[in-house]
Amino acid sequence: MKILLFGKNGQVGWELQRSLAPLGELIALDRHSTEWCGDISDLKGVAETIHKVAPDVIVNAAAHTAVDKAESEADLAQTLNALAPEVMANEAAAINAWLIHYSTDYVFDGGGDKPWLESDPVSPLSVYGATKLAGEQRIQQSGCKHLIFRTSWVYATRGGNFAKTMLKLAQARDELSVINDQIGAPTGADLIADVTAHAIRNASIKSDVSGLYHLVAGGETSWHGYASYVIEAARRAGVTIKVAQDDIQPVPTSAFPTPAKRPHNSRMDTNLLQHSFDLTLPLWQTGVSRMLTETLDDNV
Numbered sequence: 001m002k003i004l005l006f007g008k009n010g011q012v013g014w015e016l017q018r019s020l021a022p023l024g025e026l027i028a029l030d031r032h033s034t035e036w037c038g039d040i041s042d043l044k045g046v047a048e049t050i051h052k053v054a055p056d057v058i059v060n061a062a063a064h065t066a067v068d069k070a071e072s073e074a075d076l077a078q079t080l081n082a083l084a085p086e087v088m089a090n091e092a093a094a095i096n097a098w099l100i101h102y103s104t105d106y107v108f109d110g111g112g113d114k115p116w117l118e119s120d121p122v123s124p125l126s127v128y129g130a131t132k133l134a135g136e137q138r139i140q141q142s143g144c145k146h147l148i149f150r151t152s153w154v155y156a157t158r159g160g161n162f163a164k165t166m167l168k169l170a171q172a173r174d175e176l177s178v179i180n181d182q183i184g185a186p187t188g189a190d191l192i193a194d195v196t197a198h199a200i201r202n203a204s205i206k207s208d209v210s211g212l213y214h215l216v217a218g219g220e221t222s223w224h225g226y227a228s229y230v231i232e233a234a235r236r237a238g239v240t241i242k243v244a245q246d247d248i249q250p251v252p253t254s255a256f257p258t259p260a261k262r263p264h265n266s267r268m269d270t271n272l273l274q275h276s277f278d279l280t281l282p283l284w285q286t287g288v289s290r291m292l293t294e295t296l297d298d299n300v
Contacts, residue, residue, distance in 0.1 A: 050095070059200075060088055081128070082135045099145070099147075102150075103135065106126060110265045170234070178228075178248060178250065179222065184268075186288055218270075219285065
């Protein structure tokens with residue numbers, strides 16, 4: 001099996017380099033790659049790369065993910081999140097390859113309090129959400145074999161993340177204010193990558209799994225709950241924490257205005273994914289605890 005990966009150095013892309021390697025020959029690209037075009041803003045270059053490499057599987061882990069910047073960079077977001085996936089999908093259809101693509105809970109309006117199903121009506125609140133939805137639709141319309149994974153609240157051990165930011169602030173401040181009216185499940189890039197590899201292996205055996213799936217860790221929490229969990233875990237591990245647990249104040253989204261609207265309800269139903277691929281998705285605390293174990297030593 002030959003796999004072509006775009007976005008190799010992003011949070012998910014970095015983990016995909018690990019999880020996909022045992023499946024076959026892996027060609028991993030980013031926008032600085034020279035032998036092949038990994039810059040997904042170069043639509044012609046992406047098409048030529050896919051045509052010449054002729055992979056069995058294309059994995060697109062590249063995107064415009066700066067949610068607030070997308071509000072003022074709508075054209076670029078459209079190119080990266082909609083037009084590039086369309087090019088990949090058309091090329092995949094031409095060579096009978098699979099396309100693996102990642103989308104987001106931002107395709108929904110965040111209303112209600114029930115986990116979103118894949119079949120629920122979509123109504124994005126932001127440019128980012130609208131362009132990611134357009135990417136989904138263009139892939140589906142291409143007729144290529146595809147797996148689209150909607151995910152949310154993604155973090156990784158490598159690089160910065162919400163947990164590390166909260167720990168840094170908790171060591172420096174007497175009081176923190178954290179949003180408590182957005183609900184979702186922190187989902188590790190490593191979990192996304194491992195599920196992707198498992199799904200690709202399954203898809204190579206039975207093509208009827210082609211479709212759209214929700215992929216997030218189990219359980220749910222708010223950003224306030226997430227921060228509280230992380231800070232208390234660090235305190236138990238011996239990290240010097242300045243803020244008292246009672247001084248982590250819950251506040252509404254309106255306390256932190258942003259250019260792009262965030263969905264309040266990011267709960268996602270993953271039963272279709274778990275049933276289709278015979279998977280059990282662990283609770284969000286499992287992945288966060290593992291990430292903290294790998295990072296807290298530097299803070300003790």
